[in-house]
Amino acid sequence: MRFDVITLFPELFEPFFKSGITRRAFESKQVDVRLWNPRDFAEGNYRRVDDRPFGGGPGMVMMAEPLWQCLQAIRADRAEPGEKRAPVVLFSPIGQRLDHAGATQWAASTGAVLVCGRYEGIDQRFIDACVDQQISLGDFVLSGGEIAALALLDSVARLMPGVLGDEGSHQQDSFNPALDGLLDSPHHTRPEVWNGPQGPMAVPDVLQGGHHERIARYRREQSLALTARLRPELLEEARAAGRLSKADEAFLSQPKRL
Structure with missing residues (x-):
């Protein structure tokens, strides 16, 4: 182009x-x-x-x-x-x-x-x-x-093939249809415990367990919670389009999501 x-x-x-x-x-x-x-x-x-x-x-x-x-x-x-x-x-x-x-x-x-x-x-x-x-x-x-x-x-x-190296990278971006138009979940990397200004802060245990299904569910729930808090209109659009599962709705109905 x-x-x-x-x-x-x-x-x-x-x-x-x-x-x-x-x-x-x-x-x-x-x-x-x-x-x-x-x-x-x-x-x-x-x-x-x-x-x-x-x-x-x-x-x-x-x-x-x-x-x-x-x-x-x-x-x-x-x-x-x-x-x-x-x-x-x-x-x-x-x-x-x-x-x-x-x-x-x-x-x-x-x-x-x-x-x-x-x-x-x-x-x-x-x-x-x-x-x-x-x-x-x-x-x-x-x-x-x-x-x-x-x-x-x-x-x-960044949407061109081969530009990001990992073909799936941009599919996990916020607003991408692969995320049903929701915000991306938070990310973590080394060290496992960071001694920051608020004291020791550990990476969530679920991300270190190696259980792919649990990790995927955790990230989905973090995405839902973040979108509900910061961009609720995106959540309503996803709901109206039928992109939220029963598990998603069950999580969102919980009084404390973060």
Whole structure:
């Protein structure tokens, strides 16, 4: 798959592509990312890409024309016989919130053109004429769309075959259908007893017993308890979809679950 990123700060992406386990996806071109700077398509000696907003107000607005010229260059570069035009995605606080289901859909796609806004935003005329979808990370505002683009690319890259090493790793992630959309259970590693700031803290005995069925049940119950406490709406969604077993419901009915 191929993602073309329109950004005024391509240098923000380079370290990301060379660091961490997800670099495998980028180095192998399983996730092929190409960076485009709209300043390269701006006119004049100063290559201006922003201007003051009509009607007044603070800040600057990214101009439509450099973005449009950049997008046309991307489409020309992507053009192949029979290839469907890649959707144009803008990262914006008013967009649909990115979640696991969305990341999974993008991981199964052929890619997109990702537009990273800056300043007070982008000329609405470019959005109306060229943008197919808007995506948000949550109800807050970032200084630019680059962080959101990195989040999308990372969530997609880790779903690619062979990237995480263990094919089952991402299936145990929170929100994954393999966990019925619930939160992941807590994790422990060596030492068996950690002398932390609250004194000795031992790994739960069940995790050291080697009984796989008991361990699986313990982790399921921890997942249920954590979801009930922190994200009860996810638990209700799982219940409504019939994904909770009788054993799950029996555990949840207990007065003390943690």
